Amino acid sequence: MNLSIRPRRNRQSPAIRDMVRETVLTPGNLIYPLFLQEGDENTPISAMPGCQRWCLADLVQEAGEAHALGIPGVVLFPRIPDELKTPGAEECYNDDGLVPRAIRALKAAHPTLMVITDVALDPYNSDGHDGLVAADGRILNDETVAVLCQQALCHARAGADIVAPSDMMDGRVAALRAALDHADFTQVSIMSYTAKYASAYYGPFRGALDSAPKAGDKKTYQMDPANTIEALREAALDESEGADILMVKPAGPYLDIIARIRDASTLPIAAYQVSGEYLMIKAGAAAGWLDEDKVAMESLLGIRRAGANMILTYFAKKIAAVL
Template sequence: MANAPITVRTVKGLDCQNYVGLRAPTNFKFNNVRTAMKSQPPRLLVMGLSDAECEAAVVAGNVPEAPPVPPKPAPPAGTPVVPSLPLNRRPRRNRRSPALRASFQETNISPANFVYPLFIHEGEEDTPIGAMPGCYRLGWRHGLVEEVAKARDVGVNSIVLFPKIPDALKTPTGDEAYNENGLVPRAIRLLKDKYPDLVIYTDVALDPYSSDGHDGIVREDGVIMNDETVHQLCKQAVAQARAGADVVSPSDMMDGRVGAMREALDAEGYEHVSIMSYTAKYASSFYGPFREALDSNPRFGDKKTYQMNPANYREALTEMREDESEGADILLVKPGLPYLDIIRLLRDHSPLPVAAYQVSGEYSMIKAGAALKMIDEERVMMESLLCLRRAGADIILTYFALQAARCLCGEKR
C-alpha cells in the first residue's frame, strides 16, 4: 500500500475559503507517503480520499487541522483565587446546558395529560366569565363544539362538562340532574355525534341543580342528607352514561357513593363507563370563581360537613381506601397546587391513576398576576402544570388546557 500512488482529488464547486480548516485542493501524485510528507509541510486531507488513504496519512503524521482548544474563560476582576473543593460529585454538571437538562428531565407533560373543563349554558352566545379571564359559558350548540375542535387541534381530546342550569329548573332535590333530555345529556350526544372518539368526563353532584346550592339534599335543619343524595346521584350517573359519557365523576363527597354508582351503572349495562372519584376534595377557598361561573353558591352555610378539612392529611388515605374498595377507576385531588402533598400521598399509596384539579382560583390568580405584569403568565402556567405532574398526577383538569397545549405545540395565540 505504501508504494501505491495516491491521488488527492479535487472537489468541484467547493469554496474552501468558506470552511474552517479546508485548503484549496491541488492535483499531485507521490509514490511514497513518508517521502512526500518530508518534502511538504503538513496539510489538511481534502474531501474525496478513501478511508484507507486518510488513515495512512494520519499514521504518517499528516494530522488534519482542527480549531484550537478554546481558552479558559476568565473570571471577573476581583474574583478570589481559591483551591477547588474536593468534590467527587457535582450535580451541576448535569445542568450545564439545555441539551443535558432535557436529557435528564424526570417529568414530562403533553396535551394528552390535560382534561379541559368547559362551562355550558342554554344560550346561543358565549358569555364571558368575569372572574375567569379567557373562560366562557359556552352555548351548547355552537360555542361548545367550536371550543372542542380547537382543543382537539392541539392534542387535547378529553373534556369535562359543567352546566349553568336555569334557576326555574332548580329544586331542593335536584331532579333536573337526571333529566335525560337535560343540558348535559344533550351536549354529550351532540359531541359524540360529531367526535365519536372524544373522551367526555361529567360532573356528578347536585349543586348546579339544587335550589339550595349544596351538593346534596338539605334537610330542614340544614343537614346534608347522605344516602338520599346518593340515590339521586346514581340516577344522574346512569343518565349521563346513557347519553354517551365515558367517565362519570362524583364530586359531591357523600359517603358510599362510588360503590352505589358502580352497582347502578353495571345494572344498566354500563360496565365500561369509568368512575373518577373526587377522593380528596377539600373545603377550599379557591373555588370562588367557579361558583360565579355556574351561579352555584350555597344559599346558606358552607360545605364543610362533606368536603374535607384543609388541615387534614391522613384523612385522604381513608377516603382513598374507601374509593378503591368501592370500585373507583381514577382518584382525584382538588384543589391542585396547594395540595401537592396530597397528590403525592395518593400516588405513593395507590396503584390507580391519580388526577389533579387545577381549580378556578389557581387559574384566576395566575391570570391576575400576569395582567398586573407581576409574573410571566406562560412560564408560571407551564411550571404550575409541571409541578402537578411531578407530584404524581397522571391527568390534570385545568382551564389552561387549550393555552398550555398550544404552547407545547409551539403556537403563540
C-alpha cells in the same frame, strides 16, 4: 469540597437537560374543563378571564380545537337556569337536559374525544349544595346518593365516557358502580373526587355556575384542609368501592396530598387546578408581575411531579398549544 463532582454538567445544554429530565408534561396529561349554558350566546366569566360559558354549538367547536391540540378529554359544568333548580334537583337526570344534549353533540362531532361529566347536585339544587338538604339544614347522604345514581345513568345513556362524582357523599362510588353495572354500563369509568377539600379557592367557579350554597357551607361533607391521613382513608374507600381514577382538589396547595395518595394507591391520580389557582396566575400576569405561560407551565409541571397522571386545568388549551 470535591469539585470533581459537578451536578451542573447535567444542566449545561438543552439537549442534556432534555435527556435527564425526570418529569414530562404533554397535552395528553391535560383535561379541559368547559362551562356551558342554554341559548345561542356565550357569556364571558368576569372572575375567570379567558373563560366563558359556552352555548352548545360553540362548545362543540371549542372542544374540537382542544382535541386537535392533543388534549384527550373535556369535563362539563352546566349553568342551569334558575327556573329549573329545585330542592330535589330533578333536572340533573333529565335525558333531554343541557348536559346529556352536550354529551351527544360532542360524541357525534368528535368520536375520539373523552367526555367526562360532573356528578353532583349543586348546579341543579335550589339550595346550592352538592346534596339534598333536610328541613333542619342537614345534608342528606343516602337520599343524595340515590339521586346521583340517576344522574350518572342519565349521563351514561347519553354517551359519557367517565362520570366524576364531586359530591363527597359517603358510599357514592359503590352505589354508582352498582347502578352503572346493573344497567350494562360496565365500560363507563368513575373518576372519584376522593380528596375534595372545603377550600376557599373555589369562589370564581361557584360564581361562574351560580352554585354557591344559599345557606351554611360545605364543611360537613368536603374535607378539612388541615387533614392528610383522612385523604388516605378516603382513597382506600374509593378504591375498594370501584373507583377507576382518584382525584385531589384543589391541586397546587395540596401537592403533599397528591404525593401521599400516589404512594398509597396503584390507581391513576387526577388533580384539579381550580378556579382560584387559575385566577391568581391570570391576575398576576395581567398586572405585569408574572409571565403567564411560564408560571402556568411550571405550576402544571409541579402537579405532575407530585404524582398526578392527569390535570384538570383551565389553561389546558393554551398550554397544549405551547407544548
